[in-house]
Amino acid sequence: MLKIKDRYVVAVAGASGAIGNEIINILEEREFPVERLRLFDTDKSVGEDMDFEGSDMPVEPLEKGCFNGIDVVFFAAGPEITKAWIAEAVSAGCVVIDCTSFSRMSSEVPLVVPEVNASDLSWHKGVVANPSGAAIQLSSVLKPLHDAASVKRVVVTMLQAVSATSKSAMDELFTQTSDLLSFKDVQKRAYPHQIAFNLLPHVGQFADNDYTKEELRALEETKKILKCRSLTGTVTAVRVPVFRGLSECVNIETERKLTVAQVKELLASAAGITVFDAPSKNIYPFPLEASGRDDIFAGRIREDESIACGINIWTVTDNLRKGSALNAVQIAEELIKT
Amino acid sequence: MLKIKDRYVVAVAGASGAIGNEIINILEEREFPVERLRLFDTDKSVGEDMDFEGSDMPVEPLEKGCFNGIDVVFFAAGPEITKAWIAEAVSAGCVVIDCTSFSRMSSEVPLVVPEVNASDLSWHKGVVANPSGAAIQLSSVLKPLHDAASVKRVVVTMLQAVSATSKSAMDELFTQTSDLLSFKDVQKRAYPHQIAFNLLPHVGQFADNDYTKEELRALEETKKILKCRSLTGTVTAVRVPVFRGLSECVNIETERKLTVAQVKELLASAAGITVFDAPSKNIYPFPLEASGRDDIFAGRIREDESIACGINIWTVTDNLRKGSALNAVQIAEELIKT
Numbered sequence: 001m002l003k004i005k006d007r008y009v010v011a012v013a014g015a016s017g018a019i020g021n022e023i024i025n026i027l028e029e030r031e032f033p034v035e036r037l038r039l040f041d042t043d044k045s046v047g048e049d050m051d052f053e054g055s056d057m058p059v060e061p062l063e064k065g066c067f068n069g070i071d072v073v074f075f076a077a078g079p080e081i082t083k084a085w086i087a088e089a090v091s092a093g094c095v096v097i098d099c100t101s102f103s104r105m106s107s108e109v110p111l112v113v114p115e116v117n118a119s120d121l122s123w124h125k126g127v128v129a130n131p132s133g134a135a136i137q138l139s140s141v142l143k144p145l146h147d148a149a150s151v152k153r154v155v156v157t158m159l160q161a162v163s164a165t166s167k168s169a170m171d172e173l174f175t176q177t178s179d180l181l182s183f184k185d186v187q188k189r190a191y192p193h194q195i196a197f198n199l200l201p202h203v204g205q206f207a208d209n210d211y212t213k214e215e216l217r218a219l220e221e222t223k224k225i226l227k228c229r230s231l232t233g234t235v236t237a238v239r240v241p242v243f244r245g246l247s248e249c250v251n252i253e254t255e256r257k258l259t260v261a262q263v264k265e266l267l268a269s270a271a272g273i274t275v276f277d278a279p280s281k282n283i284y285p286f287p288l289e290a291s292g293r294d295d296i297f298a299g300r301i302r303e304d305e306s307i308a309c310g311i312n313i314w315t316v317t318d319n320l321r322k323g324s325a326l327n328a329v330q331i332a333e334e335l336i337k338t
Numbered sequence: 339m340l341k342i343k344d345r346y347v348v349a350v351a352g353a354s355g356a357i358g359n360e361i362i363n364i365l366e367e368r369e370f371p372v373e374r375l376r377l378f379d380t381d382k383s384v385g386e387d388m389d390f391e392g393s394d395m396p397v398e399p400l401e402k403g404c405f406n407g408i409d410v411v412f413f414a415a416g417p418e419i420t421k422a423w424i425a426e427a428v429s430a431g432c433v434v435i436d437c438t439s440f441s442r443m444s445s446e447v448p449l450v451v452p453e454v455n456a457s458d459l460s461w462h463k464g465v466v467a468n469p470s471g472a473a474i475q476l477s478s479v480l481k482p483l484h485d486a487a488s489v490k491r492v493v494v495t496m497l498q499a500v501s502a503t504s505k506s507a508m509d510e511l512f513t514q515t516s517d518l519l520s521f522k523d524v525q526k527r528a529y530p531h532q533i534a535f536n537l538l539p540h541v542g543q544f545a546d547n548d549y550t551k552e553e554l555r556a557l558e559e560t561k562k563i564l565k566c567r568s569l570t571g572t573v574t575a576v577r578v579p580v581f582r583g584l585s586e587c588v589n590i591e592t593e594r595k596l597t598v599a600q601v602k603e604l605l606a607s608a609a610g611i612t613v614f615d616a617p618s619k620n621i622y623p624f625p626l627e628a629s630g631r632d633d634i635f636a637g638r639i640r641e642d643e644s645i646a647c648g649i650n651i652w653t654v655t656d657n658l659r660k661g662s663a664l665n666a667v668q669i670a671e672e673l674i675k676t
Contacts, residue, residue, distance in 0.1 A: 153644050153645070155493040155589045155642075155644075157495035157574075157587045159497075159537060159576070173535075174519070177515060177519065178519050181512070181515065181516050181519065192620040193620070193624060193626070193627075194626055197511075197579065197580050197581055197625075197626070198580060198624055198625055198626040199497060199578060199580060199583075199585055199624055199625055200622075200624055201585075201587075201622050201623075201624065201637070201638050201652045202617070202620065202622060206617040206618055209640065209641070210598075210615075210617050210638070210639070210640050211640055212617075232643075232644035233644050234589060234640075234642040234643075234644050234648065234650055236495075236587045236638065236650055236652060238497070238585075238587070238652075240537060240578060240579075241535065241578075241579055241580070242535050242536060242537060242579070243535055245537075247537055247539075247576075249495045249539075249574045249576070251493045251572060251589075260548075277548075279540070279544040279548050279550075280544055282530040282531070282540065284538075284539050284540060285539075286531060286536055286537055286538055286539065287535075287536055287537055288531070288532055288535070288536040289531075299539070300539050300548070300574065301548070302547065302548050302549055302572075303547070304493075304572040305570075305572075306491050306493075306570035306571050306572050307491070310572065312572055312574055314539045314574060314576075
């Protein structure tokens, strides 16, 4: 458990990646009570300096003993780095907020979206998992509907921006686009096929049943967050040539009927959700507008008349903020609430 | 009825638009027996020349009597142009292939995808409607499954390229992208919001129930083509920053169980459909690969275990070819079959 103090020694492992970077920005922006910030990484960024509150902070190597004296550490590198270093951090007495997929489905670890299940923080044992952006967004939108009318089944198409892959995937979209506009051949590294001006129905590794792990975990994590084992559904994930923003097209079947007006009201009153839904005025959420903002935006709310209790929602959030780094910092904020 | 001859006088009304242009290319490419090609338009392209089989063909104005002596006319401008000129064309004895939305839902007009319901051509009264690209693709993919196991319900997310809007929308995606890469402000004309590096859940006009007409007609037309009034479902359409290609993410519920292997076999044996589905080798359909090709490509075929008889399919086709112009020319080919 985190001892309540005035200020905390905070660390970010994987500081130089897209999510690590965003965690540092958000800690500063939200004035998290940081006594001292420590930055760790394993790659060539070690030795470089990064800015925090106007000071240059060195990126240090992950090494034995490096977590001593740290109160909260965010793991924002890959799951392998979490796997290699999490025991060290926990035994040094840190509370770990794991932003990778490593801890999410462990029954020993709460998986938390503060607006949805902050109460699960009470049973953490030194590790709290930050869900995938897909599950943060899906569980947040389903929660008020689930409380009101029990969600039975969802059919989801997720459209994921390149920043959810890596900084270098963002560079690749930029470079491929620029090369195409100059009629040059494109180079492919981040994805097996060109992403510029294209769509790839391939996000993450394929599992045995030909779903990707990303598709499977969006639903599995949502069930864990909502504590609803009976929730069922199916997900298809598509990579889109967009820099930031996760869009989810969600078809929802509930046990009890909800009207469109009720759904709009439930979503509008939920913490962290903003309803943008006035189609005749061209008001609906889209990635460019969600980019850099904190909320989950919901729109295109329509009755699905093909079933007795069906609703369609189109929802967008900034995958680097609420979809990862912001949610992680909000977990830390909850942990230090007195 | 079209009198069978060796060669036909063929006209394209709306010759200079994206679809008109593609019809001209495909007539040439597939060696449609054209005795003479007449090109019509209403805008500033009148008076210009367009190439057909190596000759310059003038674009003529639509005017009274202009259809005399023509066997087959493709209407490829907007529905207003069809509305204004279709009676004139029919009374001049032409067979009209209407590629606009004008005639599609008329009970007097067959709506035809040759691979699916060529037999409906037998009852035309001078007009055959070419379905929307969305319905061509959806009905083609559903047809073999429907014949084998009765399709009950579909949940569809459609991702539409800018070329489905207009040539100027393609220019807008190019210009906005190029301006963004040069850090210039973007101009918006074709869409109410920036489309470059963005997604807009807005394709076509909104109807009273907040669906767009495009979303509603995809299903209505599919029901007409499949002659299946009991088919139900819901569609969400999203504009994507892609030049060519319509992608449909289709969740299908059938009356009787189909295994993934059966679905793959049914689709692979259907005319006009190619299955690209080897995810472990990164083989799945995507817009860039479908572009310029004739088939409907299907992949990411997975069982949806959340219902007793559920299947997911990801399907892509070139919206300017099979999604409109090619299907229209195939209708003409069927009409002249002896």
